[in-house]
Amino acid sequence: MFTQYIHQLINNFDQKKTMDQLHSLVSTKEGAIGLATAAVLLSGAAFYKSTKVNRGCPVVPAGLFTLSSTAEYRQDPASFIKKWQKELGPVYGAHLFGQYITVVSGSQVREVFLNEDFSFIDGINRDFDTYLLANAGSFHDLPTSTIADGIKKNLSPKLQFYTGRVIEHLKSALHEQCGVVPNEGKEFDHVYPFVQHMVAKASASVFVGVELAKNEALVDSFKNMVLEVGGALGPKPYMEYFPNLMKLHMWYIGKTSKNVKRHQDQLRSALKPEIDARLKAMKEHDEQWVRPNDFLQDLLETDKCPDHIDIYSRVINWMTQIIFAALHTTSENGTLALYRLLDNPELFEDLYEEQNRVLEEAGYDRSVGPEVFTREILNKFVKMDSLIRETSRLRNEFISLPHMNTGNKTITLSGGAMIRPGENVFINFYANHHDEKLQKVTENINTFEPFRFVNQDKNSTKVGEDYVFFGMGKHACPGRWFAVQEIKTILSMLIRDYKISPLGPIVFPTSDYTRIPTGRFKIVPRK
Template sequence: MDVLAQVTEFVGVPAWGLLPVALVAAVVLFVVFDALSHVVLKPFKSPPVIGTWPVIGGMIQFLKGPIGLMNNAFPKYGEVFTVPVFHKRITFLIGPHVSEHFFKARDADMSQKEVYEFNVPTFGKGVVFDVDHLTRAEQFRFFADSLKSDRLRSYVGMMVKEAEDYFGKWGESGEVDLLDALSELIVLTASRCLLGREIRETLFSEVTTLVHDLDKGMVPLSVFFPYAPIEAHRKRDAARRDLAAIFDRVIQARREANAHEPDVLQTFIDARYRDGSRLTNDQVLGMLIAVLFAGQHTSSITSTWTGLLTIANKERVMPTLEGEQKKVMEKHGGKIDFDVLAEMDELHYAIKEALRMHPPLIMLLRQCHKPFKVTTSKGKEFVVPKGHIVATSPAFSHRLNNVFSDADTYKPSRFRQPSPEDKEKFASFIGFGGGRHGCMGETFAFMQIKTIWSILLRNFEFELVGKLPEPDYEGMVVGPKHPCTIRYKRRKL
């Protein structure tokens, strides 16, 4: 289809009657030079391109949502294809066979920084996506230090206390929106383990409100225009300033008292770069916000899907989980700690399967700084050019039937030894990323969600009210649509 035919089809009227001659000429030149730059000037075979509308490229497809785009493109173009959006080109790598380079490449070759810079107004200057690769590597070391096994052991005790206190307030029976309830609990846990004792005990309500405004300041427009003068961004910036003032006081008090609190905040206060310098108070806050945002929604969403899917399939799944809880608790006298949670394999599989079916982050992105070759499972070879944004999708890849058997069925047993399905190919399961950029918070997340559901399984019986919710693809982080209502009844002990 030629350029004018495309324009005609798009607007529904004859193109010559719509466009001035100068604009038609400009569009033609744009398409010609674009074609030359990707065919004549480049001897290698680039991935097939979809959405070739002049100037706007594949924006129409993106407006329909990335899942819809992939559903339409994958059967026609296969595992590798490119979508132009304005001046950007996004190349999708779908499935483990073609995504290995995405997860194994060095930062210098495939970088997160450029595609996630829209987070800078939220996280702050001088941290994560506002620093060079070497500085960010050191900051990731600070993250890793906060999640060492001795730290995790102390966090589990905090998680247990928050969860037991929270569910202790539930009645003998009733109905709750599971997503709302678990989101509230995750915030309480995060405040205790991440933000610190002072925030949880005296400043919780104020800080929670500010974090909410900060969270709501990240809208789809923010990805393209993070500093656009909209109300959500104004509230975001005001909340960031107010949080900085609060944490400046808390951090300064700890520095002056030479405190040693068992939380992530203290880890960042004590952190030192290799040259001996330390994070400023504002950068400590930025690191905390990054950790909080990385885990808060993903944990609340995954813990909710774990419950919804288990309850929806309770005759098939619940007896195994309840039997494991009885066995482990009898062995350890009802105690929950890091080592006890680590023995709950069946619960681990149930959580992992919920994350396979409904990963909160449906797309992972990198900026390509060095061309690389990719070969599809059918033997087709393409070279992804420098400058492309490279995307892969846990949500789509996890539902491929050639990767996971009965991929649309909730089946935690698929992860059992001796032949777990996710180990057959590298990067089959990418709910926590993979390779060089695997999520360092994976163990923390599993401990948190296992704590919640260990307590719930042992203390309550559940029923799903209504149908299993659908995923809400309109959010930046994808969770189930409301309502997520369940009916609970306290067990007779």
């Protein structure tokens, strides 16, 4: 009975009643010990149950003592995938990450992405629930479908309008990062903080407006919330074996972390006066008021705030979800792309000449700066776009993108694999992105070829079985156009204004605990 109670408690974790029950439970030593014991028992029971059912596909043998293949996978993810793909085929089962999962690759990934009973959000929330982790309200009050609709309606259609603003704030952020660069150049230890600050400042100008983008505390939250709050989760490999403790861990961080409180306070302090001023002007139909053109204003005019939530908390919850969903990944992917360039420094001049050709065709002199870039011009940088897609294709992403069967019936894939309600499918990202047939490549499939996709009708936002980085179908990442344009603008702007070179070797990680390469670099102003 006790384990059943805990199981129900965890599965309904986002309800206030559950929170109160859980707080009462863990406030005593006996309750905390009982909770941990129940989690272990549940994990063991789940494993035992998973070995007694027909899966419709071959299964990777689990470790004798750990009852899992997680240790083998973590040691060398690429080798794990190659080994079991060869022995078991494109779809197989495995005991990974504290659960039984079905690993899917090849054409059957489409069946996962397009089946409405498979939910990525429910899959990912098991181990990374941003609502709990950042104490950002409830999924029921602000579902991801609402966020996706807001992005599709209020962000993607306005990219042309926002391009100039983004460039202006990227230049401002660049100056804040490095000041006036002398003729002999300036050296930097790492790309990520360089890109991160630019992404945070430019994104803030779009999401909360140009005035709030000057607020240093708010920009700090746009930059560092994910790293400081999400970083508290791990990596903690032992937690993978006891997944029922993960939600408790995330809830505890959200409720007790000083970083969570600091970032929420910073967002509230910056946003509250601006929200008050805008709502007052709207209510009084102030003719002197100039309507701000940003995502925040669109929210205030179109979002339906539930009665039990104040408008400030509602906007903070929105911004928190956007920060977690978009800003860190954009900074990460921009960093990866710039490191790919640093690892192949001859590409800088090739891309610079592409810019000159496109700008001359648009009627500009080759001496102009990046301030003339528009969305149309950026879209014509096809070599740059190919480089971004190739960078994403070769990310050290392996088995990821969990999708949970949220229906009440077993789902059977075309190859016979059966996924029961509550079970997860993971996409074999690595296999599809290194599949010669899907990529239509006969050689160098594992090599970085920056211009592989030029004139191939495969731009960096076009999803498919051969490119699952942004998902697929109607639930594919709705913010990918904004993210790619921001990365393309950052790289193009840097190339336009500076000569960039590595200072020593560039090291790309091979595990999936981190995506960020390392290496020093130098920028020198172009004459």
